[in-house]
Amino acid sequence: MADPSSYRPKPGQIPDSPGVYKFRDEHRRVIYVGKAKSLRQRLSSYFQDLAGLHPRTRTMVTTAASVEWTVVSTEVEALQLEYSWIKEFDPRFNVKYRDDKSYPSLAVTMNEEFPRVQVMRGPKRKGVRYFGPYAHAWAIRETVDLMLRVFPVRTCSAGVFKRSAQIGRPCLLGYIGKCSAPCVGRVSAEEHRELAEDFCAFMAGRTGAYLQRLERRMREAAEEMEYERAARLRDDIEALRRAMEKNAVVLTDATDADLIAVAEDELEAAVQIFHVRGGRVRGQRGWVTDKVEAVDTAGLVEHALQQLYGEESGEGVPREVLVPALPDPVEPLADWLAGRRGSRVDLRIPQRGDKKDLMATVQRNAQQALVLHKTKRASDLTTRSRALEEIAEALGLDSVPLRIECFDISHLQGEDVVASMVVFEDGLARKSEYRRFQIKSFAGQDDVRAMHEVIGRRFRRYLREKMATGEWDEETGNGPEGSGANGANGAAPDGAAPEPGLPGGPVDPETGRPRRFAYPPQLVVVDGGQPQVAAARRALDELGIDDVAVCGLAKRLEEVWLPGEDDPVVLPRTSEGLYLLQRVRDEAHRFAIAYQRSKRGKSLRAGPLAEVPGLGETRRKALLKHFGSVKRLRAATIEQICEVPGIGRRTAEQVAAALATAAPAAPAVNTATGEMMEENEPAASPPPGIRGQRA
Template sequence: MADPSSYRPKPGEIPADPGVYRFRDAAGRVIYVGKAKSLRSRLSSYFQDIAALHPRTRTMVTTGASVEWTVVSNEVEALQLEYSWIKEFDPRFNVKYRDDKSYPYLAVTMGEEFPRAQVLRGAKRKGTRYFGPYAHAWAIRETLDLLLRVFPMRTCSGGVFKRAGQVGRPCLLGYIDKCSAPCVGRVSEQEHRAIAEDFCDFMAGNTTKFVKRLEQRMKDAAAEMDYEQAARLRDDIGALQRALEKSAMVLGDATDADVFALADDELEAAVQVFHVRGGRVRGQRGWVVEKDDEAVPDLVEHLLQQVYGGESPEGVPREVLVPVLPEDAAHLGQWLTGLRGAQVDLRVPQRGDKRALMDTVRRNAEQSLARHKVARAGDLTARSLALEELQQTLELPDAPLRIECFDVSHIQGTQVVASMVVFEDGLPRKSEYRRFIVRGAVGADGGGVDGAAADGPVQVDDTAAMREVLTRRFRRYLDDRSEATDLEVDDRLGEDEDGPAGARIDPDTGRPRRFAYPPNLVVVDGGLPQVNAAQAVLDELGIDDVALVGLAKRLEEVWVPGQDFPVILPRTSEGLYLLQRLRDEAHRFAITFHRQRRSKAMTSSVLDTIPGLGATRRKALLKHFGSVKKVRAATEEQIREVPGIGPALAATIHTTLAAEQQTATPAVNVTTGEVLD
């Protein structure tokens, strides 16, 4: 624990202007980001008597080792910069809104050549329009099935779409008129995109014009005595109306609004939001957050930053209804207006239908908080108990807040890879996961690690692979630590303004380097041989502040370096459960990477070996010629016609393919002995 007075800035150094500040720990990691109208007033409040601070704030300032700030011209800029830094650094002590469950969205991939409608979860992708979230995936599929009668757009995967184009026949939806079949050219790219845009317009709430348009077409068809077409249009109108009925009408004036409500206790708060478009509830979403010492207006401000910070202009509604206004609601409203490109009304509803809807959303938040407290109580206790058990059993000086686990994966020596997974505070931190391609762990009687030897499978030494991976990981850590020491010396000489923390931050991206932070505990998958090999790496590198254990699969024994007998944890031990989760996650991550490389190796072509020919140009080349065989038969002039390929690269491609064709072993008909083309 650091003494906050050791890094407290002098009062005269801190400006009284608005700005954004960052606290860093001893390793240089950003642990908290905040904004203030007056940096001097806000930062001074952190360096008062420690006993007067909130427990979590006290932990933050004692964990920190330095503080830095950036002055901005106004509070709107401070909001934007604070959101950018929180998203970039994911600080440990900032408020984190966790979704209380995974919500499905109806997504339209407008960034693709032929947009596709599908159900998606997880992080939002660029170039995709999202509608929802919905409570259940089946509700999306029912709505989509109804709307495909009127908006027959593509819903198939890329593989199905490509295969239909190759055989010249659409899938079933194309035959029953629920897809316009762009795969076989029934509609052009522009026509299909127009259908997708109309679909998005309808889902965004502009429903009336489509119903009126179909009604007019139905009347025209009936007047022309085309009763079959009129009946089809009548059914289409019915499909639109049934789709609209699935969304509850809550506001009669076609309001576009997001309605937020909050339920809280001393420790946590649950937030719910109803997304209302065209007066109908189009989606619902919920979050849970640890309150600490933050007031409800501050929680609302951070919530709106998280919800709208990464949204496209279409995702910000005309009205944002909240239970209480943030302290700087005017600046927050300006920020939202800038995101939307039009006026956004941020307010608290006082009466009428909107107030009644707010009460409904609040009741949902209260129920969500009650469910979360029941589920979360055991989880928090279990994680704390697991870390405490590991500390006591392994005789560690502190609880292992950061644990890294390593695993090696291969099949008979081919595509040897390894994984590193990271758990912080007992939970996975997937942004810190790393993958390794192992190249130097082949046995004496084996061949190369990327292929089998001529006389049998490659022999791979798992302990050698583990040595290689740990050496690479901790050598990078030592390099970063050495660089930080050099910067610290330069800082004392007045040659560096960033201080020693700068070494752990990549100057190009502004993000932490890959291996900048050491773990408290390293777990390897294996028994005593693997543990001793790992300990030898740490000893060679002179690392003595990182604990090490191995977890053997057969009896789930915990091996400690230098001990002849394993540590046996009870089968009901929370510490053992945590180690098992680490080992299983590392194994899953390694297997996934191994399968990806194996699949890529099986589908790779000679084009992958041409220097200077990246994935984009390779794709353009195949799209232009259709196959590698046709590329091989093309001249340099024909290759230069492909967009993005210049004379030098065209010459390289032509020369490489010609040389490959001369050295290739010809195919022979085994019956006649004839050489085949």
């Protein structure tokens, strides 16, 4: 535990102006980001008597090892910079909302030549119009099915669209009138885009004018005695009204607003958001968070607004935002929202009427979400804690391994040897820390040698980064007390040159982002038995690292192997610790297999063509696309090869000569199915619930 007085700035160093500050730990990782109207007053509050600090603030300042700040002109700039840094550094002591589930949205891909209507989840993409989010995907599909009668916009995938254009026949929706079939030229790209724009306008709430236009056209058709067209327009109007009825009217004045409610206790908080457009609830979403910093309701609201509107602009930010509490001062936040929207945003607390009643409904949803989350989370926390304690007890560790790294080797008959590194922190996968390795120093089915190389490369990078920050002495090979790197071999015992792209320290001095291998684990898990464990331990010993435990998990009997032990550690089959180790090992295996398959696919697609001088990837793709496979290309004549655009006779002769001298590739084994693959056949994915064998 660090003493805050050891890094407290000297009197007069901190400016009395707006700004953003960062606390960093001993590894230079950013652990907290905050903003202040007066940096001097705010930072001074952290360096008072520890007994007077909030418990969470006390934990943060004793974990930190340094503090730094950036001065800005206004509080709005401070708000913008704080949001950017929280998103970039992901500080552990900042409030970070996470979705309690993945909400689907209705998306219209206006960035394509022929816009497509579809259900989308995940981050938003540029050039795509979004409506929602909705609670259920089936609700979106029902609404779209009703509206396609009036707005026959394309809903098919790119593959279906391309195939229909090739064969000259539309899909079923084109035959039944629920698609305008731009794939076969029934409408032009401009006409189809107008349909998509009308669809978006209707979904955005501009319904009245469109319905009136349809009713006028229906009456005109009836007066002209075109009764079939009038009946169709009547049915279109009814379909649109049924689609509108699926969203309840909650505000009679056709208000566009977002309502945000917060339910909290001492440890956690839940946020619920209702998106109201045109007086109707168009979407709902919820977040939950651990209260890792001392923050009140107004602070939670401010963080929620930053996350909700940080990526939004224009129509994404409504004219009115209703909240349960206002930050003090509220003007910078209101100005920031106005800047995102491009016009004034009314940020306030509802006091009476329909809006206050709707806020009460949102508040009840937040309370229910918090109760449901705590019911699930209690079980998860207990299970993960028990699993880590069981692992520490079984392996004889002094403390529970809060950071676990697992390594696996994958190859196909000794070719394209790769390795994976996955990271679990507090029993949960941290995918941003995953890494992949290419084994280029040798080829062959030698997992032990490959494991030794990968472990050595990973921890040499770690030692170099420590050396760059002064935590490692290159001459003596000694680190600070407790560093666990006390051998004489230092950063590069084998005399190897630094790897390409070697960072200058655990944190980039320009961006402040953590480097690839900046933080050591408490436990290294390898996929394998005693030989792999011995290789990993030997690699660490060569680097003088003695405070990182090593174990291996063998697949055959799920035995846990320790270095230097003749007998494995056998954990009970019902052990939560064994289950966590299996999850870590299986995730490393999955990650390695995925990487190896991607490399294998590239090599299979190129094959012997890669040896043809002057034949680049573009022309290789053209050849394979024209003939379908290397096997058919091998059987083609020089004249037939010359028919491919971009291939001259000299190149065709070189291709034919290369294929004639290259022996046909032996059928490979598909690691997912166990079947033999023909030349250039892609590897199939394993059936659901079945883990593929080692590649």
